[in-house]
Amino acid sequence: MEQPLLNRSEMVIFQPSSLKESLKILNENPDSVIMANATDLWPRIRNGEVSPKKILDISGLTSELSYVKKEGNTIKIGALVTVSQLEQESFLNEDRFSAFKDLISKFGSPQIRNMATVGGNVCAASSSEDFIPLFLALNAKVKLSSVDGERYMNIEKFVIGKRKINRRANEIVTEISFEDPGLGYRSAFEKIGRRNILIINLVNLAVVGKILENRIEDVRIAANRVKGKIPERAKATEEFLKGKKLDEQTLNGAKKMFSDELVLTDDIRASAFYRKALLLTMLERLLKRIGGAK
Ligand SMILES: Cc1cc2nc3c(=O)[nH]c(=O)nc-3n(C[C@H](O)[C@H](O)[C@H](O)COP(=O)(O)OP(=O)(O)OC[C@H]3O[C@@H](n4cnc5c(N)ncnc54)[C@H](O)[C@@H]3O)c2cc1C
Numbered sequence: 282m283e284q285p286l287l288n289r290s291e292m293v294i295f296q297p298s299s300l301k302e303s304l305k306i307l308n309e310n311p312d313s314v315i316m317a318n319a320t321d322l323w324p325r326i327r328n329g330e331v332s333p334k335k336i337l338d339i340s341g342l343t344s345e346l347s348y349v350k351k352e353g354n355t356i357k358i359g360a361l362v363t364v365s366q367l368e369q370e371s372f373l374n375e376d377r378f379s380a381f382k383d384l385i386s387k388f389g390s391p392q393i394r395n396m397a398t399v400g401g402n403v404c405a406a407s408s409s410e411d412f413i414p415l416f417l418a419l420n421a422k423v424k425l426s427s428v429d430g431e432r433y434m435n436i437e438k439f440v441i442g443k444r445k446i447n448r449r450a451n452e453i454v455t456e457i458s459f460e461d462p463g464l465g466y467r468s469a470f471e472k473i474g475r476r477n478i479l480i481i482n483l484v485n486l487a488v489v490g491k492i493l494e495n496r497i498e499d500v501r502i503a504a505n506r507v508k509g510k511i512p513e514r515a516k517a518t519e520e521f522l523k524g525k526k527l528d529e530q531t532l533n534g535a536k537k538m539f540s541d542e543l544v545l546t547d548d549i550r551a552s553a554f555y556r557k558a559l560l561l562t563m564l565e566r567l568l569k570r571i572g573g574a575k
Pocket residue numbers: 314315316317318319320321322323324339360387388389390393396397398399400401402403404405409410411412452453454455479480
């Protein structure tokens with residue numbers, strides 16, 4: 282099928298070289314669409330899904346927004362960190378961050394991992410974005426910067442709808458951060474699509490928790506869909522699990538609770554019935570994994 286032509290002569294692309302300059306341009310041009318490495322945005326422009334007149338290209342800000350660091354107990358990831366860069370971070374070798382390794386191993390292709398940014402993933406805000414459930418399970422915060430200053434928002438409040446984020450028109454997401462849950466915690470992530478690589482997920486699930494001597498001290502569960510089409514925490518299932526022994530009875534109870542909590546709808550990719558069956562099986566598998574089963 283012929284692609285719609287892009288009329289680039291009608292498109293203004295700003296390419297600032299510093300964050301300060303970017304924030305000034307965005308403040309003066311709040312109708313600009315922010316572009317990081319464009320793996321999500323450019324296909325949407327080509328498909329005619331979005332037709333921005335102005336683009337603020339922030340991909341040149343790597344010296345300011347491409348870092349991973351730990352300050353105190355907080356892990357901070359700059360918005361322009363790519364999936365490949367994150368993969369090199371030594372903190373991912375700790376059991377409590379295994380979910381990142383699970384996620385990255387199934388993320389796109391090597392070419393996409395080299396380009397896709399963590400900030401772009403969170404801001405794309407669709408149920409196809411894999412980092413959002415993991416950041417929800419880690420209680421992550423999003424840092425929003427503008428000419429007026431900086432503010433932090435829990436990711437739960439940031440992703441508010443399908444492709445809807447809680448960002449003011451003059452703000453750029455500059456960082457995603459979360460508290461290191463600490464020793465004793467483990468995490469796991471799984472996604473299932475129609476094939477093994479280059480998958481648009483049908484479902485994904487992230488679990489972060491602390492299970493000591495087979496008792497669930499803490500658990501956080503998030504999926505790309507729980508009550509609608511945006512990633513969310515499964516809080517009723519979390520509450521059900523806390524304090525219980527991780528045994529067959531608890532797993533069955535948790536699956537029943539999760540099944541009641543999931544309000545899914547059929548769509549072109551899969552039926553609600555199939556998605557639910559996958560999520561229930563994945564929940565059991567991931568809980569067993571963070572409980573120590575291989
Ligand atoms: C072939 C292919 C495979 C893919 N596989 C996966 C996969 O396995 N898992 C997955 O999760 N995703 C996947 N994606 C989707 C995409 O690669 C990711 O969402 C990526 O992380 C987006 O990052 P980006 O830098 O390319 O964002 P961009 O495309 O530049 O931007 C994405 C959106 O976020 C906004 N935005 C970007 N950065 C900021 C910022 N700092 N502040 C405010 N708004 C911002 C943009 O306006 C746009 O709406 C795939 C895409 C393709 C084309």
